[in-house]
Amino acid sequence: MNYRKLHFFFALSHLFFSVEPFTPAERYSHTSALVENKLYFLGGDGEFYSNEVFYLDLSQQFYAEYPSWTDLTANSGMSIKSSWAAAALTINDNNPTVYLVGGIMYNQNNEDSFTSLVYAFIPKSGQWNKPVIKGTEPARRRQFQIAADDFGNIYVFGGGADKYVGSQNLQVFNDMAILNTADLTWSYGPIVNAPSPRGGHSATLISNGVIVYIGG
Template identity: 35%
Template sequence: MIFLNNSLIYVIFGILLQLLLVVKVYSQILTIKPDLRYDHTATLIRDGLYIIGGATPDGKTPNYPFLFLDVSIPFDTKQLKWHDLSNLSNNDIVPSHQFAAAIKGGADNNTLFLYGGMNLDNNPMSLVYTLNNLSWDTPKINGTPPNGKLFITPVIDYNGLIYLFGGYSTENIYTNDMFILDSINLSWKNVSSINAPSPRIEYSAVFLPNKKIIYMGGQFNNTTLPLSEVYLYDTVNDIWTTQMTGGSIPSARFAFSSVLGLDGQRIIIFGGMNSTHIISEALYVLDLNNYNWYIPSFFEQQLNARAEHKTVLIDKYMVITFGQGYTRDDSDSDILLLDISNNDQYAWTTSFDPTPTIIHSSNIGVVIGVVFGSTFVAILLLIGSYYLRKWYKNKKEQTDTITTPEEEHPREILRIPGEKNTQDQNQQPTSTYQILQISGNTSNSLQNNEMIQEVRDENKGIPTSGEDHREDHP
């Protein structure tokens, strides 16, 4: 019985812990309205878009510095369901920051790597942070790392190698070196800078199907760099080459974004700024077959240009997040969607409708599912323990009856002493017993008493009540 009571206590305690975890997880994913921000990071992992860091227009830490958007379900950019992940248990190991680089990698290609940038006290960050299953870590990485980098665009290849080019170092130097972070084996490597582009920051970079990386634009010492030439890094042979471009060449710019087209044959750029203002001619396409630029045809009115934003490709959409150049008083939202599925005519839209084949259960859904599942199991254990305790109690109370398989009702056992042993007066009398079984039907209790009295009358020599040595056994 003590065991059952203790078990109930443990089960109840476990359920309370599970409910607390449910409340904590649920509170972390309540829909909120985040501050405007720029120079943040945007990373797609499975079916979740993670927005980390950045600064508000007045240079402060945003109210929700770690955001999550579920892209496995349709949404409207006018009613975004942002979820706050800023209160994760070990989220404090990552300081508030901006100008950092983030990309997914790792053995399962589902780990977020965050590197570089500076905190909002203007101190550079040189550690590598990883996020896996909503838990931050600072892994040990072999080799010699760069001395911190700001304003870089990371690119990852098919082998989990992350390429980090140029940027602004912790020594306040513009650089044009190339470091590779192996996201699987966790090691650093510095590769060739022969024929590399000039030092630069806030450029754009895209990994191409031919295993080359294209680098475009940027700035150096407050000089905006042109897009009339682009640079290709061969990741297989460790070789840099320069490629001239033609067509309707965009104006020089930095702090813009780019994605690879769905056919792998073109690059789409959006936004950017020069040394004085955000550029209004925001949307251009580079044809990779001839390296000619052109302005695409698009449906619906073009929205305000942005700079210092981040863009990711999700399904058929170019997803543009936050940045400078808009306010919520405009018709713009924190997210812009450009449908690029039709190369003849792109379409600005406010509706995100993912292809069913790419819909998966998000990490948040898995966490909640596990929590609710374990809570359900705990409740089942509690119910089982209750009925087990009740069964044990009922069994203990049935000490006055014996049930035999031949008869329906329990039998009352009457023990009648036989002859007394009179050989030794100093010894306790020994008796033989006859067992009379009488129906235990409670409705016939009076009849039972009469039958007992008849038996007593028929057995002469039965002691009186004062001499009775009958033992009462339940």
């Protein structure tokens, strides 16, 4: 091996070994969705508001201390910085879609940048869109969880509104908005005997079709 080739080899080796894996910054108020064997994480707040999209491949073994993250932000980052939103997976026509609902929505200057209550992420293409939804849209809100059934319905219950989501007054909700993702329409469920207004709760759809709300 001549000196020129040797120098080129060392240069490539240095370049290769200097590349570090993606490590997400510490954060809270992000949301996540499991799509097949990939656990996607969206947005969040920490030292900064985030538009990041990254996932952990659960089909591969990994050490909990050093998980192998895959960052999609360069090509599939959100057009907004998102925190305190909720996410749910639906599958219509064999096409998995992650719906991101509500939350704080900021632009690059960390200013309120609300243009749509709902964003849709298509994992197969890595693309985002703002679906056009018919019906009466629920009020903007944050700090809630959503549940999706096998028919493509997403159930939005509770949450709170304040200046960070464009509300002049502090509000806490106990309405039930239902997004039908098959035909993209909003409807509303009954509120008779509904839990008290709340935010920060969990929402879990169990096998008998009942959604269990805990805490808040």
